Amino acid sequence: MAKIGILMSTTRDARFADQPAAWLLRFAQARGDFAYEVLDLRDYPMPFFNEAGSAMGAPIEDPAGQRWQQKVAEYDGFIVVTAEYNHGVPAVLKNALDFAYRQWNRKPVAFVGYGSVGAARAIQELRLLASALQMMPIGPAVHLQGGEFMAVWKGGKPLDELPQLPAAATRMLDDLAWWVRALKTARDAA
Ligand SMILES: Cc1cc2nc3c(=O)[nH]c(=O)nc-3n(C[C@H](O)[C@H](O)[C@H](O)COP(=O)(O)O)c2cc1C
Numbered sequence: 001m002a003k004i005g006i007l008m009s010t011t012r013d014a015r016f017a018d019q020p021a022a023w024l025l026r027f028a029q030a031r032g033d034f035a036y037e038v039l040d041l042r043d044y045p046m047p048f049f050n051e052a053g054s055a056m057g058a059p060i061e062d063p064a065g066q067r068w069q070q071k072v073a074e075y076d077g078f079i080v081v082t083a084e085y086n087h088g089v090p091a092v093l094k095n096a097l098d099f100a101y102r103q104w105n106r107k108p109v110a111f112v113g114y115g116s117v118g119a120a121r122a123i124q125e126l127r128l129l130a131s132a133l134q135m136m137p138i139g140p141a142v143h144l145q146g147g148e149f150m151a152v153w154k155g156g157k158p159l160d161e162l163p164q165l166p167a168a169a170t171r172m173l174d175d176l177a178w179w180v181r182a183l184k185t186a187r188d189a190a
Pocket residue numbers: 010011012014015016017018083084085086087088114115116117118119153
């Protein structure tokens with residue numbers, strides 16, 4: 001069965017990320033199509049990138065970075081559950097993206113964003129980064145934004161009470177599934 005990593009973009013102690021990641025994990029697992037797992041960068045405490053060269057051409061020396069590469073290699077696709085920090089990608093996620101290369105290649109990536117504009121600006125950046133990593137950034141995304149984000153983030157409203165979330169997540173996961181199958185077939189045949 002193909003394996004999908006649900007990658008949280010933040011690691012700070014007080015992060016909100018766990019809530020959308022846990023919701024998505026439950027929702028995606030109920031489909032029964034792939035093996036979904038949460039990938040937490042707290043488990044891979046990589047330093048700021050200080051390697052001899054890009055992961056594209058040089059082996060990674062940092063032990064956490066090596067473990068990270070091995071973990072990324074296990075997956076056939078990813079869903080990045082992302083915040084937006086100062087209208088961009090949280091730095092800890094960018095650092096983690098840089099620590100691998102071949103392990104990202106030719107795999108699809110979908111996005112769930114939360115924040116005032118549903119992390120739309122960070123997700124646009126991530127789409128560019130994904131193309132540099134030779135990934136396929138898929139179109140349909142889930143944006144938890146505006147008053148709804150505030151109601152969950154500050155008001156403690158459960159994500160299960162947002163009526164439009166399942167439809168948006170289904171659109172995203174259906175499209176991701178198509179790309180996971182197509183690219184896995186092509187990678188296996190290559
Ligand atoms: C360093 C920092 C920068 C932020 N910048 C933005 C921003 O540009 N846009 C936004 O919608 N929210 C911004 N916020 C608020 C976040 O949406 C909110 O804190 C969210 O919980 C961050 O995700 P996290 O809890 O997983 O770290 C920022 C928060 C932090 C800590």
